Amino acid sequence: MTRTVTDSRLDRRFVDALYTDAMLLADEARAYFDEAGRAEREALDPFARVTFSCESLKVTTRLMHVIAWLMTQRAVDAGEISRRAASDPSRRLGEAPAYDADVAATLPPRAGRLIASSAALHRRAAAMDRTLSPDPPAVSCGVHSLQRRLAASF
Numbered sequence: 001m002t003r004t005v006t007d008s009r010l011d012r013r014f015v016d017a018l019y020t021d022a023m024l025l026a027d028e029a030r031a032y033f034d035e036a037g038r039a040e041r042e043a044l045d046p047f048a049r050v051t052f053s054c055e056s057l058k059v060t061t062r063l064m065h066v067i068a069w070l071m072t073q074r075a076v077d078a079g080e081i082s083r084r085a086a087s088d089p090s091r092r093l094g095e096a097p098a099y100d101a102d103v104a105a106t107l108p109p110r111a112g113r114l115i116a117s118s119a120a121l122h123r124r125a126a127a128m129d130r131t132l133s134p135d136p137p138a139v140s141c142g143v144h145s146l147q148r149r150l151a152a153s154f
Contacts, residue, residue: 012077014128019070022121026063029114033059040108052107055115058097062118065094066125073128086132093129096122 033056041052072091075081085091099119104112 015070015073015077018066018121018124018128019074022063022066022070022125025114025117025121026067029056029059029063029118032110032114037108037111040111044107048106051103052111055103055107055111058099059114059118061094062096062122065096066122069093069125069129083132093122093125096126 037052037056041049044052069092072081072086076083076086096119099115101116104115107115
């Protein structure tokens with residue numbers, strides 16, 4: 001059985017709890033990367049500083065995708081937009097930047113925790129997003145298309 005966000009109060013509570021988690025994590029990440037993380041970043045070697053900066057951008061991207069998606073879910077629940085409008089690809093949860101635990105482990109511990117937490121939060125939102133579309137359309141893969149064309153030529 002698949003339920004949508006508007007089908008039950010339990011689901012609304014999941015959305016609200018995830019929204020709270022996302023906002024708290026976004027505030028923690030902003031404070032760290034704008035303030036405390038600067039000193040830790042400057043203490044790193046040049047390559048690690050670039051990695052730190054890239055990972056901080058990935059954290060921000062994951063969080064903004066989740067927050068935007070959650071705001072869409074809240075708008076549906078409030079009747080501001082339809083479920084159909086919310087299912088448009090432009091309003092679905094954006095893809096998360098790749099998470100590499102080995103890379104995160106090379107950074108200061110607090111940065112690593114924020115990176116892992118943002119990836120976990122995005123996975124939670126993605127699981128909820130999948131429940132809203134029980135029959136997702138097949139994704140056309142360039143490799144599979146090329147393989148089909150090659151097979152047809154023989």
